[in-house]
């Protein structure tokens with residue numbers, strides 16, 4: 001792969017026995033997230049065989065099918081449970097749980113908070129498109145208040161989860177948000193997340209024009225990228241804004257870093273202590 | 285790679301993979317692409333490409349590749365006598 005740049009690099013990581021172009025709609029941001037993930041792994045020179053991508057179900061989950069890493073396409077909402085098992089069995093692997101907002105925050109919401117609380121050494125990549133894309137555009141817990149969806153034709157009454165605050169409150173080591181328009185920043189975030197101990201959560205804001213955009217005054221997929229371009233702001237600058245200036249702005253960047261040992265590290269240290277020399281009641 | 289002088293890169297769109305979403309055409313700073321009549325991105329101003337990398341990073345279908353021109357290709361481009369222009373051939 002030496003000397004290759006750009007998409008020539010990406011092409012080295014795709015499974016060319018799968019059908020391309022991939023199944024996603026024109027302009028779907030999920031493809032950009034996949035490219036960014038591949039570039040991050042490439043930049044870190046991690047061998048393909050040391051990566052495990054564990055995906056849930058949804059358009060986002062489909063991504064795992066196309067990449068030449070160890071991949072598991074699990075069940076809806078359960079990516080983090082499989083990821084936890086894999087990391088515990090072989091802590092040397094880099095385990096990435098790839099989930100949609102519905103996958104991670106509704107059906108898998110409980111797994112998300114407890115994986116964060118345990119601080120298991122997994123990178124959770126949440127592809128937030130504000131909607132259940134695959135099943136036809138039902139509201140998700142990330143659908144903004146007031147947005148129109150198939151299940152909320154008169155506007156969503158609930159407030160959306162703030163994924164970042166949720167993960168921070170639950171105990172994750174590292175929490176960041178990026179967008180598929182600000183790809184270089186997203187790549188930097190992913191590179192950092194993949195190199196850190198404990199539970200990292202990266203939220204990628206990614207347009208779904210087919211199921212969300214069309215119902216919310218975005219005429220084309222391109223309009224959604226223009227919206228990302230306009231609304232995103234570095235979190236450091238966002239925090240300096242007065243409350244009334246924050247309306248409609250999307251803070252991106254790294255929100256939180258902490259260095260607590262991952263669950264697997266604590267577990268193997270305990271095992272060592274109990275089974276090693278002099279441990280009382282130690283089992284062999 | 286980034287921000288070279290114009291005319292030093294080749295830009296290729298793989299039409300089988302392009303879904304015509306328009307992201308490249310909208311955001312390329314040099315307006316290198318247009319969406320053609322078949323709904324696919326077409327390279328119309330390759331010479332203006334500054335190899336900024338935007339289109340490769342943002343094409344959701346990995347359908348664009350921008351490469352540095354090989355030194356030979358560059359020489360051919362700037363040579364006064366292109367092979368096709370030979371007299372008496």
Ligand SMILES: Cc1ncc(C[n+]2csc(CCOP(=O)(O)OP(=O)(O)O)c2C)c(N)n1
Pocket residue numbers: 057058059060061076099100101102103104127129131132133134135140208
């Ligand atoms: C147990 C279970 N319940 C429901 C479904 C149906 N289902 C498939 S994908 C999906 C939601 C997808 O939305 P999201 O996770 O946000 O991903 P996206 O498609 O938007 O990328 C649902 C409800 C399922 N496959 N399994």
Ligand code: SF4
Pocket residue numbers: 023024025027028029030059060129133134207208209210211
């Ligand atoms: S329905 Fe939405 S999320 Fe699914 S492929 Fe289409 S644009 Fe992407």
Ligand code: SF4
Pocket residue numbers: 027297301302303304305306307308309324325342343344345346347348
């Ligand atoms: S960004 Fe990619 S898929 Fe979209 S029009 Fe351009 S080449 Fe085609």
Ligand code: SF4
Pocket residue numbers: 295311312313314315316332333334335336337338339340350
């Ligand atoms: S690299 Fe792509 S986006 Fe940048 S100038 Fe060239 S064609 Fe345009």
